[in-house]
Amino acid sequence: MLPVRYRRRVVDRELTERLGAVGAVVIEGPKACGKTATARQVAASEVLLDVDAEARRAAELDPSLILAGPTPRLIDEWQIEPHVWDHVRRAVDDRVAPGQFVLTGSAMPPDDVTRHSGAGRLARLRMRPMSLFESGSGSGEVSVARMLDAEPQSAADPGLTVADVTVELATGGWPGFRGLTTTQGLSAVRDYLGEIQRVDIGRVDDRRRDPDRVARLVRSLARNVATHAAATTLAADTGGAGGPLKDDTVREYLTALERLMIVEDLPAWSPQMRSRTALRSAPKRHFVDPSLAVAALDSTPERLLGDLKTLGFLFESLVVRDLRVHAQASGASVHQFRDASGLEVDAIVAARDGRWAAFEVKLGQRQIDEAAATLLRFAEKVDTDTVGPAATLGVIVATGYGYLRPDGVAVMPVGALGP
Template identity: 30%
Template sequence: MVVHGSYLPRLVDGRIAEMLSELPAVLLVGPRATGKTTTAARHARTVVRLDEPGEAVAFRADPDAALRQFPEPVLLDEWQVVPDVLGAIKRAVDVDPSPGRFLVAGSVRADLQAQSWPGTGRLVRLAMAGLAMREITGRIDGPTFFDRVVDGGLDSLRPPDDPPDLVGYIELALRSGFPEPALRLSPARREDWLDSYLDQLLTRDVELLGESRDPDRLRRFFEVLALNSAGIVTNKTVFEAARINAKTADAYEGLFRNLLVVDSLPSWWTNRLKRLVQVPKRYLTDPGLIGAALRVDVPAVLRDGDLLGRILDTFVVAQLRAEVPVSSSRPRLHHLRQEAGRHEVDILVELGGGRVIGLEVKADAAPGRDAGRHLAWLCDELDDRFLAGVVLHTGRRIYPLGANIVAAPIATLWS
C-alpha cells in the first residue's frame, strides 16, 4: 500500500526479514486486500501474480521449470490459484535449503490443513492481519502490548496523548483495517468499497475454493455472524437464526474461515477453575465488515448497546491479532466463561509458563471498580499465574482498579 507516495511499514516487515535470513521459504497468509502482496514484494526480487492468467500458464504447465527461471527471493502471490506450485517449492527446497529463496502469499487456508499439504517442514507460516492502529499511526517500533506488560508490568502502560472518544472508536472500527478504505477513501466511497468486498467474498472468492453456494443464503448467514461477532453462541443458535440446517451452517462457516474473514477465540481451560464453558467466541476478523454486512453507521451503532459492545470487542481483538505473530512472549488469545455467565473475561491472553493477562472491553469512559470484578476473581483463583488485568475503556485516563488490575484507554494498545 502507498501513503502519500511512500510505503506504510507493517508490523510483520521485521519478522519477514528475520525469517528469510534463516529459512528457505515463508508462507504469508491473511485475508484478501490486507496488503500482503505489497508488503511481501518489498522482500522479493521477483513477483509472480498467479491470479493473473498470463503469469499462471507456465506454472500450470511445469511449475518446477517455471520456478527455476526467476531471480530469488521469488514471491508467488495467490498460491491457491495454482496449488501445484507448492509441490515445486517443496522439491526446490529439498534440493537446496538455502535461506531466503521463496515467499508465498495467499488469502485462503483451506489446503493448509490437508494431510497431503507439501509445505510441512518447508514453508513456515506467518499470519498477516489487517492494518492495526499502531501501523496507521506509524508506531511499529518497540515492543508489542503483550511484551510491554510481560517485561514491564502495568507500569509500562502510558496514557495516549489524544485518545478517541466513544464515537471516535466506533468510527475507527467501521473504517476497517483494509488499507484501501482505511487510508485513502472518503466515508462514502469507503462504504462502497466494503460493500463490494463483501459481494465479491460471497460470489467470486467462494468459487475460488471450488464451491458453488447460494449467495443470498451465504449473505444471510454472514449477517448472523456479524450480529454475533464477539459473542458466545451455540451452533444451533446461529443456524436457526440464518434459517439453514446444521450441515449447511458448518459448510458455510468453514468457507468463511478458509477465506480468513471469520475466526474465533477458543475457550480457555485449566483444572484450577470449575464449570468453564467450552464454546468458542466467534469474530469477524475486520470490524468494518460488520458495518458492511448489517448496513450500519456510527449513529446506528450508538443506538444499539449490544452491537456497540460487539464492535468495540471486535476492534480490540483486531488490534491484538496483528501483534500476536510478532510478539516475543508468544501469546495465544482465548476467552473465559463459567456456566451461566457467573464469571467471564472477554479476552484471556495465555503466555508461556501458564501465565495469563486478562482483558475486558467496556463502552464506558470511566469504568469503576466493579468493571474489574471478573479480573479480580481470576487473580484470586490463579494467584501468581495471573500477570495482569486491564479494563480497556473509551475514556482518557489510566488508573488502578485493584491489585494488578488497571483501567486504561483502548488507545493504550497503540500509544
C-alpha cells in the same frame, strides 16, 4: 500518480526473521489485508498469479518455470495454482538455503493440497487487517510485550473519541481503504463483503453456493458477533423466505468463510482452576475485522452510536483484532474464558512460555469498576501454582488515559495498544 507509501506492519520483523531461518515463508490472511505489499518489502522478484495469465499457464505446464528469478521470490496468491506448493517445497530442498520464496495466499487450500509437509522448509505467517497503531490512528504507547513482562505502563490520551473509534471499526483496517472518506470506506467494505458472498466463497473449494444464503449467514454472524452463539443458533437466526438454514449448511458455510480467513473465532482458554467449576469450551464469534460485521448489518457509525449494545460488541471485536496483531509479535495467542458459573473474561493473551494476561473490554468509563472486579475474581480462581499469576490484568476502554488503579488493574485506551 505518486506511489503509495508503505506503512510499516507489525509482521515485518517476523517475516524478516523467518526468511533468515527457513527456505520459504507463507503469508496467509484475508484478501486486501496487505500481504502483497508486505512481501514486496523483502522480495527481489515476483510473480502475481491472480493477474498474470501467462504465469498461470506456465504454472500449469511446468511450475518450476515460475520459481526462477532473484530471491527471495514472491509468488502471490499461490493457491490459484495449488500444485505450486510441492514444487516450492522441492526447490527449497534442492537449494539448501534460507530465504528463497515468499508465498502469499488469501484462502486456505484443502488439506490434501499441502499434505506433503513443509515442516522445516516452510514457515507460516498470519496477517490480518491493520490495528489502530499500524494504521496511524493509535499511539502504540502500551506494549502487549511489556504487559506480558508484567511491566506497569501508563499512556497519554491518544485523542480518539467514541465517535472516532466507531468510524475506525466501521471502516476497518484495510490498507487500500485508508484515506477514503467515511462514506467511501463504508461502501468499499460493503463491496468487499459482497464479492466474498457472490464469488470467493464458491472459488475456495469449487462448490456452488447460494449468495443469498451466504449473506443470511453472514448477517446472523454479525448479529451474534462477540458471543458464544452455536451453529444451531446461527441456523435458527438466518430466517428468510425459505426458512432457516440447516445446521449442516451453516457449518459448511462457516468452514468456507474460515478458509477465506474472513471469520476468525476466538477459542476458549482452559487453565487449571482452584475450584471444580466446569469450563466452557465454545469459541466466541468474530470476523477478522469488525467492519465486516458493520457491512453485513448495513449499518453506519451514526446508527451504531444510537445502538450502544451493538456498538459494545463490535468494539470488543475491534479490541480482539488489535490484540491478535500485537500478541503475535510476542509469540502469543488470544483466547477468551467462560465457566459454568457465568464468569467471563473477554480476552486472554497467552504466551508460549506460560505467561498470560487477562483483559475485560468496556466501551464506557463507567463500567471500569465492574470490569476490574471481574478480573480480580477471575485471577483468584486460577490455580497460579500451576499456570502462574497473571502478568497483567487490564480493562481496555475506548477513550481516555492509560493508568494503573490502586487495586493493581491497569486501564488502557484501545488507541494506545501496540506490540
